[in-house]
Amino acid sequence: MSKKSVAYGKFVRFFWNKPTVALNLLTLGLKLENTRRKVVATTRNDFSSWVDFAALSIVASAFSGEEVALVNLFFPSEIMAGFALKSVSAEGLSGMLAAMHLEDFALARAESIGVSKNTCSFHRAGLGLNLLNMMKNVRAVAVTNMLCDGNVPIFRTIASLYGLKLIVLDVPRNLDEFNVDYVSQQLEQAVYELENQLNRRFDWKKFEEQMKIESEIFEALRELYPKLCEKPIKMHLYQHVNLLYTIHVRPDFHLLKAVRALERDLKAETSDDAKRILWMHLSPYYDNVLNEIFSKDSPHTVVASELCWDWLDWRIDVRRGFKSIAEKLLLNPLLNDARKRAEFAVKLAKDFRVNGVIHFNQFGCKQSSGSIELIKGVFDELKIPFLSLDGDCVDHTSSSSEQFKTRVQAFLEMIE
Amino acid sequence: MIVYNCPLVPFEFFHALRIPFKRIEPISIEFQKLHPNVCSFCRSAVCSVKPTDVLVWTDSCDSMRRAYDFLSQNVSFYLHIPVKNDELAVLSLSRDLKRLWEFLKTVFNSEVPLSELERVHRWFIEKSIHLERLIEKDLNEAKTIFEELSNQEWVGSVARKGKSVLLLGSWANSKLVEIVEKAGGFALNATCSGPYSLIFEAEPARDIFESIARRILNKRLPCGRFASTRELKMLIERFRPEAIVLHTAKFCDFYHFDERLLRELKIPFVTIENDFTNALEQARTRIEALLEDTKDRPRVSVKAFHFVGIDSGSTSTKIVVVNNRGDILFEQVCRTGADPKESAKRLMIQAMKHLKFDPQESFVVATGYGRDAIDFAHARVTELTCHAVGVKHLYPDVRTIIDVGGQDSKVMRIEEGKIVDFVMNDKCAAGTGRFLEIVSSILETPLQIMGKESLKAKTQLSISSVCAVFAESEIICLRSKGYSKQEILWAAHNAIARRLVTMYERVKGRPPVVLTGGVALNEGLKRALEELLKVEIIVPKNPVTTGALGAALMGLQQKL
Numbered sequence A: 001m002s003k004k005s006v007a008y009g010k011f012v013r014f015f016w017n018k019p020t021v022a023l024n025l026l027t028l029g030l031k032l033e034n035t036r037r038k039v040v041a042t043t044r045n046d047f048s049s050w051v052d053f054a055a056l057s058i059v060a061s062a063f064s065g066e067e068v069a070l071v072n073l074f075f076p077s078e079i080m081a082g083f084a085l086k087s088v089s090a091e092g093l094s095g096m097l098a099a100m101h102l103e104d105f106a107l108a109r110a111e112s113i114g115v116s117k118n119t120c121s122f123h124r125a126g127l128g129l130n131l132l133n134m135m136k137n138v139r140a141v142a143v144t145n146m147l148c149d150g151n152v153p154i155f156r157t158i159a160s161l162y163g164l165k166l167i168v169l170d171v172p173r174n175l176d177e178f179n180v181d182y183v184s185q186q187l188e189q190a191v192y193e194l195e196n197q198l199n200r201r202f203d204w205k206k207f208e209e210q211m212k213i214e215s216e217i218f219e220a221l222r223e224l225y226p227k228l229c230e231k232p233i234k235m236h237l238y239q240h241v242n243l244l245y246t247i248h249v250r251p252d253f254h255l256l257k258a259v260r261a262l263e264r265d266l267k268a269e270t271s272d273d274a275k276r277i278l279w280m281h282l283s284p285y286y287d288n289v290l291n292e293i294f295s296k297d298s299p300h301t302v303v304a305s306e307l308c309w310d311w312l313d314w315r316i317d318v319r320r321g322f323k324s325i326a327e328k329l330l331l332n333p334l335l336n337d338a339r340k341r342a343e344f345a346v347k348l349a350k351d352f353r354v355n356g357v358i359h360f361n362q363f364g365c366k367q368s369s370g371s372i373e374l375i376k377g378v379f380d381e382l383k384i385p386f387l388s389l390d391g392d393c394v395d396h397t398s399s400s401s402e403q404f405k406t407r408v409q410a411f412l413e414m415i416e
Numbered sequence B: 001m002i003v004y005n006c007p008l009v010p011f012e013f014f015h016a017l018r019i020p021f022k023r024i025e026p027i028s029i030e031f032q033k034l035h036p037n038v039c040s041f042c043r044s045a046v047c048s049v050k051p052t053d054v055l056v057w058t059d060s061c062d063s064m065r066r067a068y069d070f071l072s073q074n075v076s077f078y079l080h081i082p083v084k085n086d087e088l089a090v091l092s093l094s095r096d097l098k099r100l101w102e103f104l105k106t107v108f109n110s111e112v113p114l115s116e117l118e119r120v121h122r123w124f125i126e127k128s129i130h131l132e133r134l135i136e137k138d139l140n141e142a143k144t145i146f147e148e149l150s151n152q153e154w155v156g157s158v159a160r161k162g163k164s165v166l167l168l169g170s171w172a173n174s175k176l177v178e179i180v181e182k183a184g185g186f187a188l189n190a191t192c193s194g195p196y197s198l199i200f201e202a203e204p205a206r207d208i209f210e211s212i213a214r215r216i217l218n219k220r221l222p223c224g225r226f227a228s229t230r231e232l233k234m235l236i237e238r239f240r241p242e243a244i245v246l247h248t249a250k251f252c253d254f255y256h257f258d259e260r261l262l263r264e265l266k267i268p269f270v271t272i273e274n275d276f277t278n279a280l281e282q283a284r285t286r287i288e289a290l291l292e293d294t295k296d297r298p299r300v301s302v303k304a305f306h307f308v309g310i311d312s313g314s315t316s317t318k319i320v321v322v323n324n325r326g327d328i329l330f331e332q333v334c335r336t337g338a339d340p341k342e343s344a345k346r347l348m349i350q351a352m353k354h355l356k357f358d359p360q361e362s363f364v365v366a367t368g369y370g371r372d373a374i375d376f377a378h379a380r381v382t383e384l385t386c387h388a389v390g391v392k393h394l395y396p397d398v399r400t401i402i403d404v405g406g407q408d409s410k411v412m413r414i415e416e417g418k419i420v421d422f423v424m425n426d427k428c429a430a431g432t433g434r435f436l437e438i439v440s441s442i443l444e445t446p447l448q449i450m451g452k453e454s455l456k457a458k459t460q461l462s463i464s465s466v467c468a469v470f471a472e473s474e475i476i477c478l479r480s481k482g483y484s485k486q487e488i489l490w491a492a493h494n495a496i497a498r499r500l501v502t503m504y505e506r507v508k509g510r511p512p513v514v515l516t517g518g519v520a521l522n523e524g525l526k527r528a529l530e531e532l533l534k535v536e537i538i539v540p541k542n543p544v545t546t547g548a549l550g551a552a553l554m555g556l557q558q559k560l
């Protein structure tokens, strides 16, 4: 998302017709950047630096040769932890390419097998990257239809590229005891399938360790939440994406470090006169004008992003094992009716006392933007200004920064 | 009235309760509250729901889920259909079906006993088995059963004549069938408006709800939403279609994945993206091109010496006259204007005057979007076939043709003079001459010189948008940042070239590549394509008339 990534991307682009060189350069670039972020995180030891590092290390593992599981954003990575597989999500990989302005290769590759230009670019680029043979050590491919069912055919295709059986988790739309059983039994089934596929046992200890880390993370976040609402810490827009990505795909000890740092950050005095914005759905990951408008230091900051808090109510019970994970998936407020989602967003808006809400409609994403009119209606009634912004998070050529700028600035003038 | 949204519903319930039921259907308006990202079928079909309808709504896809958000005023049941088919999924669905049964009984105040439901279920399965057999034997009979089971009108041909065409993909209507039939095929509908939506594999079960759940999940041809692979091979082996029309709804995420499989199976097919608003006009051209086979065309006896090809395009009309050796005698281009027939006639008169021949001594083949309007033509052929024939005549080794017109662009792969694969872009301005026109007017650079100008660019600037809507603000911004016209022009040409390259890859294009169409003379586009594709591009002397030339030659081929 920075100018640096774009410049590096340009350099890699130069070698694109020599795939091995390009891939090596990409790997090297990620490694260097990851090391840099680690150094920054250790020295600064603050929340956002740790989050930045955590997010990149997830993506980097896809290129490092570690054993990875390719998943979508909502697939419970705890299962993969039990097999010592690093979860990497296709959405994150697409975002990484976009940050370097290299997504066009992946998008074009997916389109060349017939994938329509009208599908979500996270999907297209994620598939394209695999078609381009860029992933190193994919040992499992897993998907859930939880929020978005466009994922299913994409992951079906990805799995077929590796000759792997696709692990599928079917998540019904509401939380009740029966559905908790249904989902947790599927998780057992998934473990069984993975044991056969990987030819190794599921390691309960590793699984429980992962659950414990998450438990600590969520407990701490819950505790800090009221303070954070009161005095949100300053973050760039893209850092919210890093945060939500880490929370969903691999909430590990890096994130735990971040959360511990958050406690300290919150104690530090900061003056706060910026206008507060709640962000809904995702935001473009490439270098773009939105990141400038909503930077750490601008007079308008994004104080919360919907997808960072969708699991706040999840009380982890390590003893309940898979049932606890099933509960996590089923209690997600985005799973069901749009009204439920709106209720949740309103809660965030009120808790964080925001001055306005921006919903980003990712091109081709039906589940998030389909009934946006309804969500807008709810905010309109509460007289909370709401902007529905169309664009593309991955394909930097399909929406124009000028369009973003005009709309967002007009909106910000409105809430002045 | 019970209204349902997708045939993954328990039809047995409706029959057993004896309540009238029907499926939602696209009507000519769109539900504006749903974001344009939502699938076009859904956006339109939701409008057919009335406030008094009792809904049985499945969460079959994201679009249907979002549509349901707006239907809360209706009495309704929201049914989760698992994306997989295993014992756990069956169990989950059968529990939900049981709840749905109770719900419907309460809503309609009905006391129908389970035994009646069981009877109806057995009847349904028997009929469905029968239906499957009849598809090959007696389409009329199949139609009757289908309509009885689903309360839907049969969509598909009933008489077998011409080439067999399998329709795959999402909900198709009779308009599509008509197009196929007009193009000389008979349509076997394997989309979800056809009999395959009612063909299942029955399995023993513990109770009636489980049995229905198994029936639903054991759909013989699982739709694109399911995690399992689509059983297209089975269908193709069974029907051995000569061609396939893959019909997808715009913004449906599922069916275009079939393309990969179809390419592997090496069956001629065409993908159509239906937005349910326009008249499927472009679909028609594609389907006709798919079914066109010059060898099958009836030979016409004419004492012609002049073979005339007229290509009536959306912006310009072209004429080419060849003699019976195929030598070009006359070529002319004019604007199509509001009346395609008139402009064609004018050109014809000009040709007759110039070459001094009578209409009886000529054989006219019309092509292009306006081909049907040209009433004096003896035959009509799509511009795709004509382009291939015309270019092949000029460059016998050609393997790929990239044709960029004012309103559309197409890439065709040719083997031995015949099209083996093609893709078209006519939905958006990106990738067509239209985009260049827009850029030309924003930058105030005449179209004729903009290609040449672009080659003067000194630095590589990547334009972020090829969407005509966004281009304007983008370009103005670049101008204000101080980029030169030339740099912006080069970036714009590159942007179009990139779109074309994607199409090229889709058909697995290979050299020699010939560039035709109104935009072919633009050196900027040619250079950009050459750089991206790393092949040399051939441009005919008259790149706009290759379609008309092909049409004229098609006439010649038909001479006795």
Ligand code: SF4
Pocket (backbone or CB within 6 Å): A091, A120, A121, A122, A123, A147, A148, A150, A151, A282, A362, A364, A365, A366, A367, A368
């Ligand atoms: S942006 Fe929407 S469509 Fe794309 S992956 Fe996310 S949920 Fe799915």
